[in-house]
Amino acid sequence: MTAATRARTDVVAAVRAVPDPEVPVISIEDLGILRSVEVDGEVVRVVITPTYSGCPAMRAIEDGIGAVVAAHGLRAEVDVRLAPAWTTDWMSERGRDALARFGIAPPQPGAGVAAAGPVSLDLSVRRVACPLCGSEHTEQISRFGSTSCKALRRCLDCHEPFEEFKAI
Amino acid sequence: MSGDVTWVGKAPESVVPEGDSLVAAYCLQLGDDALIYAQRLGEWISRAPQIEEDMALGNxxxxxxxxxRALLTRSGELDGTGRGEDDLAYFRDEREFRCVHLVQQPRGDFAFEMARMVWFAAYQRELYAALTGSSDPVLAAIAAKAVKEVDYHRDHAEQWVLRLGDGTQESHERMQAALEVVLPYLAELFDDDAVSSAAAEAGIGVLPSSLHDAVVARVAALVERATLTLPDDSRWRSRGGRRGVHDQCMGYLLAEMQHIARSHPGATW
Incomplete structure (x- = not known):
């Protein structure tokens, strides 16, 4: 492996590992918002997609990518692309595990399939396991949590409130 | 609020734009509805009946x-003026805004907000679902993203209308009263204004009247489940928002929304 190839591999790995500013236990790759990374000479072109239209973390994520690329002596060009629209189905298994360990119930799979069809999910009737004790005996407190991407729930067995990543 | 306005001299919308300018004008209308309703919803923070609702309405x-932001950015890219989203949000005057009257109405009680939201989200859900097929690829992408978000808004408002309508006598009465307060502002959502009609014709947009039946059917079924009654047609209705004719409340809303940006033009932080 040449030095140049190694540098390219390193910067790509560094971009993939940029943490989400709101939930720093998960990387932008595992969250599914990193769409592509391309090294072209001195320029690293990165395509990301927002979770929600109004996600206020996008600027911080762009800055985070810019910082790790600059640390490799290169320059980042970040393109924020809306299509295809992000879905929680793009979240990796590793990302889901990291969320659960952090105390956030991961999103349920199949959101993208459901959203593409004409039938809306009844968003209130779902079984969500408590990330603290594992009980599925939980209820929703509010559809909207501390960030756009999360809802509030509570466990009816261990009585702890917790957040859930909304399937979208 | 008034009926049709008689113009002395040239009316501002007398020429329907074409091509890129038409996409820009159409995106501006949709963007203004979203922007002004966002401003009204922001007023709820610290005012909602419970902290979870502060967060929900804020979200x-x-x-x-x-x-x-996405719609105004698209509009500014195509209208030939080179304006960005902030220019359009903060440096236009009242008559240049193209939002409907429903979204600008002052904050009422919580039942009023749920009545407004249940209609507006049902409308936006049908609108964005249709716009995923827009011939403008950026507008189609914005719509595909937004339709999933609006699904949650609609569901949230519907759950509250059910709970309040089929709740206590007090909550039932206030929810019923709220349905009557928003009624005069609904017809305007489905008016085939000049820009929307031209946009629909060009495959960029959808004809507002084509959304009417699905939206009304959805809300009517919900209202019945909530043991409420859809009020009869009102004796007056709003009109003119798409031509820049607004209520008195709009000036106050814009003053609050715009004064910081206008006091410090070009400021960065």
């Missing part, structure tokens, strides 16, 4: 603000 407003 819904944030989604709408995100949609508005």
């Amino acid at each position: 819904i407003g944030l989604d709408l603000l995100g949609q508005a």
Whole structure:
């Protein structure tokens, strides 16, 4: 492996590992918002997609990518692309595990399939396991949590409130 | 609020734009609806009946603000003026805004907000679902993103209308009264204004009247489940928002929304 190839591999790995500013236990790759990374000479072109239209973390994520690329002596060009629209189905298994360990119930799979069809999910009737004790005996407190991407729930067995990543 | 306005001299919308300018004008209308409703929803923070609702209404407003940013950015890219999203949001005067009257109405009680939201979200859900097929690829992408968000808004408002309508006598009465307060502002959502009609013709947009039946059917079924009654047609109705004719409340809303940006033009932080 040449030095140049190694540098390219390193910067790509560094971009993939940029943490989400709101939930720093998960990387932008595992969250599914990193769409592509391309090294072209001195320029690293990165395509990301927002979770929600109004996600206020996008600027911080762009800055985070810019910082790790600059640390490799290169320059980042970040393109924020809306299509295809992000879905929680793009979240990796590793990302889901990291969320659960952090105390956030991961999103349920199949959101993208459901959203593409004409039938809306009844968003209130779902079984969500408590990330603290594992009980599925939980209820929703509010559809909207501390960030756009999360809802509030509570466990009816261990009585702890917790957040859930909304399937979208 | 008034009926049709008689113009002395040239009316501002007398020429319907074409091509890129038409996409820009259409995106501006949709973006203004989202922006002004986002501003109203932001007023709920610290005023909602419970802290979870502060967060919910703030989050819904944030989604709408995100949609508005994308739509206004698209409008500014294509209208030939080189204006960005902030220029359009903060440096236009009242008559240049193209939002409907429903979204600008002052904040009422919580039942009023749920009545407004249940209609507006049902309308936006049908609108964005149809716009995923827009011939403008950026507008289609914005719509595909927004339709998933609006699903949650609609569901949230519907759950509250059910709970309040089929709740206590007090909550039932206030929810019923709220349905009557928003009624005069609904017809305007489905008016085939000049820009929307031209946009629909060009495959860019959808004809507002084509959304009417699905939206009304959805809300009517919900209202019945909530043991409420859809009020009869009102004796008056709003009109003119798409031509820049607004209520008195709009000036106060814009003063609050715009004064910081106008006091410090070009400021960065």
